[in-house]
Amino acid sequence: MNIYWNQQWPAHIQYALFLADNALILAQQHSKWCGKGPILEQDIALSNIALDYLGQARNFYQLAAEELNQLEGVQFYTEDSLAYHRTDRNFVNLLLTELEQPNWGHCVLKTFLYSSFASLVFQKLMHIQAGELTAIAEKSNKELAYHKRWSQDWVIRLGDGTAESNTIMQQALNQIWPYAGECFIPANFETVFWQNHPSFFHELEKEWMDYLQTIFTEATLQLPAKQAWQTGGKQGIHTEQMGYVLAEMQYLQRTYPNSVW
Amino acid sequence: MSYTPEQQFQHKIDQEIKIEPKDWMPEKYRQTLIRQISQHAHSEVVGMLPEGNWISRAPSLKRKAILLAKVQDEAGHGLYLYSAAETLGITRDEMYHQLHTGKAKYSSIFNYPTLTWADMGAIGWLVDGAAIMNQVPLCRTSYGPYARAMVRVCKEESFHQRQGFEILLVLSQGTDEQKAMCQDAINRWWWPSVMMFGPADEASPHTQQSMQWKIKRFTNDELRQKFVDICAEQVKTLGMTLPDPDLKWNEEKGHYDFGAINWEEFWQVVAGNGPCNKERLATRQKAWNDGAWVRDAATAHAAKKAAKHLHKVA
Ligand SMILES: [Fe+2]
Ligand SMILES: [Fe+2]
Numbered sequence: 001m002n003i004y005w006n007q008q009w010p011a012h013i014q015y016a017l018f019l020a021d022n023a024l025i026l027a028q029q030h031s032k033w034c035g036k037g038p039i040l041e042q043d044i045a046l047s048n049i050a051l052d053y054l055g056q057a058r059n060f061y062q063l064a065a066e067e068l069n070q071l072e073g074v075q076f077y078t079e080d081s082l083a084y085h086r087t088d089r090n091f092v093n094l095l096l097t098e099l100e101q102p103n104w105g106h107c108v109l110k111t112f113l114y115s116s117f118a119s120l121v122f123q124k125l126m127h128i129q130a131g132e133l134t135a136i137a138e139k140s141n142k143e144l145a146y147h148k149r150w151s152q153d154w155v156i157r158l159g160d161g162t163a164e165s166n167t168i169m170q171q172a173l174n175q176i177w178p179y180a181g182e183c184f185i186p187a188n189f190e191t192v193f194w195q196n197h198p199s200f201f202h203e204l205e206k207e208w209m210d211y212l213q214t215i216f217t218e219a220t221l222q223l224p225a226k227q228a229w230q231t232g233g234k235q236g237i238h239t240e241q242m243g244y245v246l247a248e249m250q251y252l253q254r255t256y257p258n259s260v261w
Numbered sequence: 262m263s264y265t266p267e268q269q270f271q272h273k274i275d276q277e278i279k280i281e282p283k284d285w286m287p288e289k290y291r292q293t294l295i296r297q298i299s300q301h302a303h304s305e306v307v308g309m310l311p312e313g314n315w316i317s318r319a320p321s322l323k324r325k326a327i328l329l330a331k332v333q334d335e336a337g338h339g340l341y342l343y344s345a346a347e348t349l350g351i352t353r354d355e356m357y358h359q360l361h362t363g364k365a366k367y368s369s370i371f372n373y374p375t376l377t378w379a380d381m382g383a384i385g386w387l388v389d390g391a392a393i394m395n396q397v398p399l400c401r402t403s404y405g406p407y408a409r410a411m412v413r414v415c416k417e418e419s420f421h422q423r424q425g426f427e428i429l430l431v432l433s434q435g436t437d438e439q440k441a442m443c444q445d446a447i448n449r450w451w452w453p454s455v456m457m458f459g460p461a462d463e464a465s466p467h468t469q470q471s472m473q474w475k476i477k478r479f480t481n482d483e484l485r486q487k488f489v490d491i492c493a494e495q496v497k498t499l500g501m502t503l504p505d506p507d508l509k510w511n512e513e514k515g516h517y518d519f520g521a522i523n524w525e526e527f528w529q530v531v532a533g534n535g536p537c538n539k540e541r542l543a544t545r546q547k548a549w550n551d552g553a554w555v556r557d558a559a560t561a562h563a564a565k566k567a568a569k570h571l572h573k574v575a
Contacts, residue, residue, distance in 0.1 A: 158555065164557070256438055259435055
């Protein structure tokens with residue numbers, strides 16, 4: 001049975017699913033690099049990060065599933081039904097998370113952008129009374145701090161390494177950058193969720209951009225010229241890539257429905 | 262009366278005193294260990310690929326997490342083992358070079374394809390199971406760094422084996438399609454796993470010397486027999502069968518008899534003609550080549566930082 005996005009769901013559930021989808025899709029893309037990294041230690045590091053995101057996704061899905069079951073008086077919401085039985089039009093992850101990672105620079109940059117954005121969000125969640133969401137944020141915040149540290153160091157190392165690595169990183173940044181803005185352009189459920197903190201997105205944008213600028217400067221990378229941001233993920237309007245990501249991820253559940261694994 | 266270095270060395274081995282990196286050792290002992298440990302390390306790293314093939318398609322989030330963690334463990338095993346080999350005077354890059362040029366081998370089992378999800382179960386149960394059988398005695402191997410690396414490795418391998426068996430157990434209790442998938446995976450992985458113990462004793466030229474040096478503690482055939490005995494019992498819990506019509510309990514020997522191994526296939530895969538030899542090697546070579554710019558950048562950046570630091574100090 002497919003699960004369809006419902007804009008009537010309480011904002012905090014939609015928000016939990018948003019955080020879950022981000023983490024799951026990022027984990028999915030990162031884990032494709034397992035066994036193929038440039039340095040064995042870094043292969044392990046990226047797999048570790050993928051495992052952290054997978055763990056975060058599961059926590060958020062479990063929370064959403066429990067609340068949705070209660071709300072609708074049903075049993076069929078589980079972490080797996082939410083992950084495996086929605087089509088891309090019903091996923092609300094940031095486009096950033098689903099982008100392909102054709103080289104290691106993309107792995108590093110996507111981790112860098114997402115973890116630095118998410119740690120600002122999670123820190124804010126820790127300061128408000130958001131029940132279970134706050135609890136998960138507290139658990140995950142340490143992980144994000146590590147991801148941020150790791151990816152920041154690699155952005156600098158690769159940006160300010162050799163001429164070749166600088167070129168590769170600059171190209172990767174040019175490709176990924178248009179997807180950054182979606183992080184601070186709120187969807188309806190976010191506006192509702194943060195309604196008691198109306199300046200949140202504005203502050204987020206400012207603090208995040210300042211930080212990114214500092215690191216990119218140190219990495220001798222140039223931010224691309226201002227352009228329209230690519231958006232739509234939070235409304236379920238994804239890149240063409242997303243259908244393939246899900247087709248692969250959901251293949252067994254779709255082929256053998258109603259099975260226990 | 263004085264002893265030669267060889268005699269003192271063998272004496273230590275006989276007394277179960279570990280040989281450490283700085284100790285004198287016969288050149289052949291060193292070479293044998295480098296060959297064995299690096300081959301073992303390569304097996305861990307190449308072994309990530311067949312299972313890595315299913316991380317993106319794992320059928321539940323829990324299974325995905327377990328599989329990803331498992332494959333990552335194998336990378337960790339590779340790391341411990343490369344470090345152990347490095348204590349014998351070879352660098353990791355040299356070992357990689359030997360792997361990429363085909364000079365160094367890795368376990369042939371990883372040259373078989375993973376075709377269904379049940380293969381993740383069969384690999385955990387049979388391949389990690391066979392690895393444990395091989396590796397537990399290595400925790401007492403005579404070379405200290407190798408023995409200590411193996412202690413850490415073995416702990417994790419037994420987790421892997423249990424997790425693999427559990428995948429199969431769930432499948433064996435599932436739908437007819439899942440049961441068929443389970444049996445099919447066992448059928449395909451059984452004989453290659455039995456071959457993991459290497460050639461029969463009479464065809465294994467290094468065994469005797471390795472036993473004397475206590476690098477090895479059991480012969481290939483002894484370990485193989487132990488493995489068959491255990492699996493023949495465990496498969497009953499799954500309600501599945503092993504694909505060997507000659508498998509039969511032998512009361513007199515207290516062991517299972519089993520059918521003839523297809524040594525022709527074994528040597529073909531060793532020679533590079535297994536179903537996935539070329540893909541596995543190509544994947545490792547590609548990962549290495551594609552990663553060159555990252556390693557170069559890391560080196561260059563470290564040098565820049567050091568130069569800046571020096572400048573500040575001066
Ligand atoms: Fe291992
Ligand atoms: Fe293992």
